[in-house]
Amino acid sequence: MITAIGSKTVSSVSALGRIGIFSWQMFRWLVPGLFQWRTWTRAMPLFYEVGNRTLPVILITGTFVGLVLAIQSYDQLRAAGFEDRMGVLVTLSLVKELGPVLAGIMVAGRVGGALTAELGTMRVTEQISALRVMGTDPIRQLVVPRFLACLLLTPLLTFFCDLCGSLAGWFIAVVLKGIPSQAYWYYVADAVETWDVSVGFGKSIVFGGGIALIACYKGFFCRTGAEGVGRACTESFVASFIMILVTDFFIGTLFTGLYVGIYGFKSLV
Amino acid sequence: MQPETTTESSKTPPKEIIRLVDVHKHFGDLVVLDGITVGLRAGQTTVIIGESGSGKSVILKHIIRLLRPTRGEVHYQDQRIDLLPEAELAPIRARFGFLFQLSALFDSMTVGQNIAFPIHELTRRSHSEIEEDVKRKLALVGLDGTQNMWPAELSGGQMKRVALARAIALDPEIILYDEPTTGLDPPRADVINELIIKLQRELGVTSVVVTHDMASAGKVSDRVLMLYRGKFIFDGTPEEILRSEDQRVRCFVEGHCYEEDRRTL
């Protein structure tokens, strides 16, 4: 029992070590690669791929989460006499938490799995070895452009998620419940600060980069056979999902603490 | 059992371009190579035979450093390559062509792009020059005109030939062929044999060919090595192997099944 726990710990620590080395190798190619035209021509089709795969689901998710938040909170807020400020609740939850997390999860599901499957298949059919034989670094060739695509597009997708959610909240509040539009936006503008928006986007950048690294790592080192690829995809999604929730917690704690330290507590009501 | 595989470089003039020295390779508990020492001479064609799963592909992958020995050394010319970092291997690998057993064509690229890829990566040739190169290499394997097809649209044998065209795209000095004729019809297989011979005669290419095809082995090789349970049990010319008394070698050459396998049936 203890040895089982021990060996599990050792293997997870060494897995973390390997993914750390993998990330380091990726960054070593990334930094000079940013100034090379080739990197961007390789990344272009991937931008399209990531956006195309995820934008529709993200728009739907954002809209419905906005609707649900508004519906669920309206009665309580009205009972307290705060229904004017419904926009604050909806928008702030989306910008700070739900937008980045939901966009991250959608990217992990729609893009991360596909990346793992693609690279895993390349690994199993020795295409990655073929790249090495031809004197090309597979990390530079395959991982850097995928990393860039996820890193840069996840914040954009988060923005669309936030936008749809806020509009959905507005729709419930103003169109269905008759709250004055002006009041709705006044409180939103008052409550949502640059700080909140920045932390939200910061999170989404971290999630995007993390998803790409996890997905590519799992694909690169997947076991042989079609079964190995399938397993790597599942593992990749689960690992990304956990990474998103855990880093979300830590980033949230850190920046809330920082905010209070710098500006002091701010009441929203 | 001490196999007759030690190098005899002292009496033969051509230089040994690749040397494996006491190479052991283990995958976990599985011992695949169990102390292999061999030198391959420039300009010669060496055929490696051996039963399926005996580690022939593993040997080729050691020569080009896709795998590292668990113990032992791999030399290319005067350089020990098994310790070199990946980044320093690129110029060495550029002198090699490697035909993968399963072709390993990039399935996100067309046939033409696959063959152009190594040329594009490692040289500064212009677009039209590369196009010309691709055309010539495809013609060599009888597939000119398929430039715009996708690998998924090809048959297994066609993929193999495209992969061969890609392996020789940069006119390498050394070509490692992993089962070049497997899955080809007999006339096509013979075209590949002729191609191997032609590359050796005209360009002085050093070749290592892994094959199960004894006809092909007899035709192309200067030297035959037989791998058995992690060691070479035969090293000699294609004529010598036909006269070998060793039961394991005879079974392979004549296509009999091993005595112990027959008993388990």
Ligand SMILES: Nc1ncnc2c1ncn2[C@@H]1O[C@H](COP(=O)(O)OP(=O)(O)OP(=O)(O)O)[C@@H](O)[C@H]1O
């Ligand atoms: N990367 C690897 N990880 C683990 N085991 C491996 C790896 N590569 C090869 N092996 C094992 O090494 C052994 C030899 O494999 P290899 O591919 O060299 O056989 P082979 O002689 O080429 O056979 P075939 O004629 O069927 O191609 C096999 O048992 C295989 O399972």
Ligand SMILES: [Mg+2]
């Ligand atoms: Mg093989």
